[in-house]
Amino acid sequence: xxxxxxxxxxxxxxxxxxxxxxxDNHQKLRKNLEILVQGLKALKIPIIVTEQYKKxxxxxxEPIRTLLPDAIYTEKIAFSCCDEPTFIAEIEKTxxxxxxxxxxxxxxxxxxxxxxxxxxxxxxxxxEDCVASRYPENKRIAITxxxxxxxxxxxxxxxxxxxxxxxxxxxxxxxSKLVK
Numbered sequence: 506x507x508x509x510x511x512x513x514x515x516x517x518x519x520x521x522x523x524x525x526x527x528x529d530n531h532q533k534l535r536k537n538l539e540i541l542v543q544g545l546k547a548l549k550i551p552i553i554v555t556e557q558y559k560k561x562x563x564x565x566x567e568p569i570r571t572l573l574p575d576a577i578y579t580e581k582i583a584f585s586c587c588d589e590p591t592f593i594a595e596i597e598k599t600x601x602x603x604x605x606x607x608x609x610x611x612x613x614x615x616x617x618x619x620x621x622x623x624x625x626x627x628x629x630x631x632x633e634d635c636v637a638s639r640y641p642e643n644k645r646i647a648i649t650x651x652x653x654x655x656x657x658x659x660x661x662x663x664x665x666x667x668x669x670x671x672x673x674x675x676x677x678x679x680x681s682k683l684v685k
Contacts, residue, residue: 508630508657510668514601515545516586517554517573518608518615522563528609528637529644535568537634537661540683541607542572544665547679550605552576553595555586557614584614587621596627603628605664607635612647619656630657632664 520538525531545552554565554576564570565578581589596604604627606619615636619629631651638644652658659667662684669677 508603508664508667510548510550512600512602513550513605513668514596514599515550515552515605515607516618517542517552517569518586518606518618519555519557519562520566520569520608521556522566524562524609525566527639529639529641530637534635534637535566538607539568539572541632541635541661542569544661544680544683546572547676548665548668550668551599553592554578555592556580558582585617585621586614587618587625601627603630605630605632607632609636610638610643611636612638612643616647616650619651620654623655628657630659630664632661633658634660
């Protein structure tokens with residue numbers, strides 16, 4: 506099954522100021538998220554950003570917030586994004602079939618969101634190098650569970666080139682520079 510650009514939306518889950526510094530390998534995660542977001546923007550993939558309990562965890566981290574000034578931001582208190590009515594309303598406005606997921610924490614909000622999206626008939630695609638948890642074993646367990654649930658797992662470079670499809674375009678050149 507090929508993931509198609511015109512049927513795809515992306516979700517950046519809970520990459521927030523007070524949570525992010527305690528995430529395992531957060532510096533590498535930040536770099537990968539920046540590459541993914543810039544590539545998705547070059548591909549003109551719509552992006553929704555969620556923020557869990559903003560009062561306690563703060564806003565989306567600065568590099569991502571700067572890259573996504575026009576994204577749809579949704580605050581939530583539920584772990585699954587799908588339990589937030591405004592989030593579901595935004596997804597349902599689109600004709601998307603594929604939902605790219607990146608962010609934290611892999612074993613809580615991201616896992617529950619992916620499972621719920623799958624149940625609602627979408628095909629979630631978790632970008633493994635763009636998800637993390639506070640402890641690496643929790644991420645490992647989450648990825649195993651996601652595979653068992655039928656969620657697709659990809660990497661930032663792989664998904665960007667899959668959505669791009671062809672070399673030689675301006676978008677291809679932009680993505681090539683990002684992943685080098």
